Amino acid sequence: MTTVDDQTVGMSYLESWPRKLLRVYLPLGLIMFFLLFPFYWMVVTTFKPDAEMYDYEKFNPFWVAHPTFEHIKKLFLETDYPQWMWNTVIVSVSSTFISLFASVCAAYAIERLRYKGSRYVGLAIFLGYLVPPSILFIPLAAIVFQLGLFDGNLALILTYPTFLIPFCTWLLMGYFRTIPYELEECALIDGATRLQILTKITLPLSLPGVISAGIFAFTLSWNEFIYALTFISSSENKTIPVGAITELVNGDVYHWGALMAAALTGSIPVVILYSFFVEYYVSAMTGAVKE
Amino acid sequence: MAILAEPSVATIKRTSMWSSAFQSRHFLGAMFMVPAVTILVLFLAYPLALGFWLGLTDTKIGGAGRFIGMANFVSLAKDSVFWLSVFNTIFYTVTASAVKFAIGLYLALLLNERLPLQSMIRAIVLLPFVVPTVLSAIAFWWIYDSQFSIISWVLVKSGLITRYIEFLGEPWNARWSVVAANVWRGVPFVAITLLAGLQTISPSLYEAANLDGATNWQRFRHITLPMLSPIIAVVMTFSVLMTFTDFQLIYTITRGGPINATHLMATLSFQRAITGGNLGEGAAISNAMIPFLVAAILLSFFGLQRSRWQQGGRD
Numbered sequence: 001m002t003t004v005d006d007q008t009v010g011m012s013y014l015e016s017w018p019r020k021l022l023r024v025y026l027p028l029g030l031i032m033f034f035l036l037f038p039f040y041w042m043v044v045t046t047f048k049p050d051a052e053m054y055d056y057e058k059f060n061p062f063w064v065a066h067p068t069f070e071h072i073k074k075l076f077l078e079t080d081y082p083q084w085m086w087n088t089v090i091v092s093v094s095s096t097f098i099s100l101f102a103s104v105c106a107a108y109a110i111e112r113l114r115y116k117g118s119r120y121v122g123l124a125i126f127l128g129y130l131v132p133p134s135i136l137f138i139p140l141a142a143i144v145f146q147l148g149l150f151d152g153n154l155a156l157i158l159t160y161p162t163f164l165i166p167f168c169t170w171l172l173m174g175y176f177r178t179i180p181y182e183l184e185e186c187a188l189i190d191g192a193t194r195l196q197i198l199t200k201i202t203l204p205l206s207l208p209g210v211i212s213a214g215i216f217a218f219t220l221s222w223n224e225f226i227y228a229l230t231f232i233s234s235s236e237n238k239t240i241p242v243g244a245i246t247e248l249v250n251g252d253v254y255h256w257g258a259l260m261a262a263a264l265t266g267s268i269p270v271v272i273l274y275s276f277f278v279e280y281y282v283s284a285m286t287g288a289v290k291e
Numbered sequence: 292m293a294i295l296a297e298p299s300v301a302t303i304k305r306t307s308m309w310s311s312a313f314q315s316r317h318f319l320g321a322m323f324m325v326p327a328v329t330i331l332v333l334f335l336a337y338p339l340a341l342g343f344w345l346g347l348t349d350t351k352i353g354g355a356g357r358f359i360g361m362a363n364f365v366s367l368a369k370d371s372v373f374w375l376s377v378f379n380t381i382f383y384t385v386t387a388s389a390v391k392f393a394i395g396l397y398l399a400l401l402l403n404e405r406l407p408l409q410s411m412i413r414a415i416v417l418l419p420f421v422v423p424t425v426l427s428a429i430a431f432w433w434i435y436d437s438q439f440s441i442i443s444w445v446l447v448k449s450g451l452i453t454r455y456i457e458f459l460g461e462p463w464n465a466r467w468s469v470v471a472a473n474v475w476r477g478v479p480f481v482a483i484t485l486l487a488g489l490q491t492i493s494p495s496l497y498e499a500a501n502l503d504g505a506t507n508w509q510r511f512r513h514i515t516l517p518m519l520s521p522i523i524a525v526v527m528t529f530s531v532l533m534t535f536t537d538f539q540l541i542y543t544i545t546r547g548g549p550i551n552a553t554h555l556m557a558t559l560s561f562q563r564a565i566t567g568g569n570l571g572e573g574a575a576i577s578n579a580m581i582p583f584l585v586a587a588i589l590l591s592f593f594g595l596q597r598s599r600w601q602q603g604g605r606d
Contacts, residue, residue, distance in 0.1 A: 024401055105324070105325075127588070130588050132532065132584070134538045135339075169327060225423075225542075
């Protein structure tokens, strides 16, 4: 795929400033406002003391007059939030590594070993990518229960790869396909084993692909909700999304400050990771669709 | 997209050399597949089959069920809540996908212009897709609060309305509110993927059209849209698939309320199977989603075929 430089509209330089303002910047600004406002609101609410949060007459709701760390402190000290965060990290990291390992092997075998029927296995894996968790969680709950994994990190570590492996394999197959056969042939002639070829030639050359798959898989498992909601019951085993929505709401009393603090601090790790690897993330997202 | 040319002579030479270099290619291939296949069979294929079976039983949580044939489906067919959830799911999917496509394509075209700080703007646009859906949904829940909604406050202050809007308390308001939240979450994916597609269109096509005196609209209609159509087909299939099976947004913002007005098939199946304990009935609702999903997948398949044809590849 070739990326063309910005000059897609051939004569755009002829356009006058005010026209471009109206045609491009204004609508773009509006859409950006729509996309960013919920985040702004999350941040503002997190640092607002309760007195300001529920009084729009005395205080301008769009601003924080007396910023406070009250909600964040409450979240970290009075709830199981640190434990949820730890669980989320453990689950995301382990399921990402399991998925990457399985996907690298599978993608290499399908693309390069070309064993009998590999085409059909590749297609089957793509179809697996299209099976949504919302139709799998009920039977999976039964299986998780039977295997005695219910209410433990292992339930999530083993089930998350079901949506990560198809995605990673499909993405890595695309990357492996771009590596010339000749390199591997040379290594074979020199007496390298398949494992050596994979670890010393194919993997280093497709490192961007592996990073893309890893980043994307990590954020997917960090964000996962329905399995974690179904398979986990005790508070200390929950992940951030599930803990925030089930434990921070006591009956009809919503602790909006703490909820927003949880939303904010639970988003920050993925946003930081994303900001370091934007290009990889985008290439994973668009690559999986386009391949 | 890299398409490997496979000249026949080279292929024959290569295969013979490879097989002599390593006799057991098939065996080794099978060994490499073991980790992925084990996980996928145990936790993807088996549950898929088990789901079909559960839908035909009266299994409850904590007890083995027995086969009751189509009884679950018969009782669902008479269940008005189930039909309401089907209606809601279709309404949610159609409206949200249409709006996501319209805004997404528009945003992609805007981002394809020459802009200052272009890469930063693109990175920011994707944020709603990156952040955990449940956590941003909590923010929407707060924005839609009946007493402290910031939207209501602004509208009241500017004199447009007199009473605060019951965003989540009234059926149609609630439906449109969750659609808006879904659009917010889905637009970045559509926009960034379509933008990647736009960047592959050669500028010379536009230059030629300019020389022929094409208007902006004609360039869009006769160059951009046809060149983009394969990727539009795939992106929208994914988008429809994700919207149709959505669970997180609804569960977080409304839990299906008010009076089941926003229950999707996915949230209803969760309520019946996990909250209510009727695994069999919940599985039957999940199974009822499958025909729609298959239709979407077939659509994607034909979309992919067309993209290959357009690029002149045959593989």
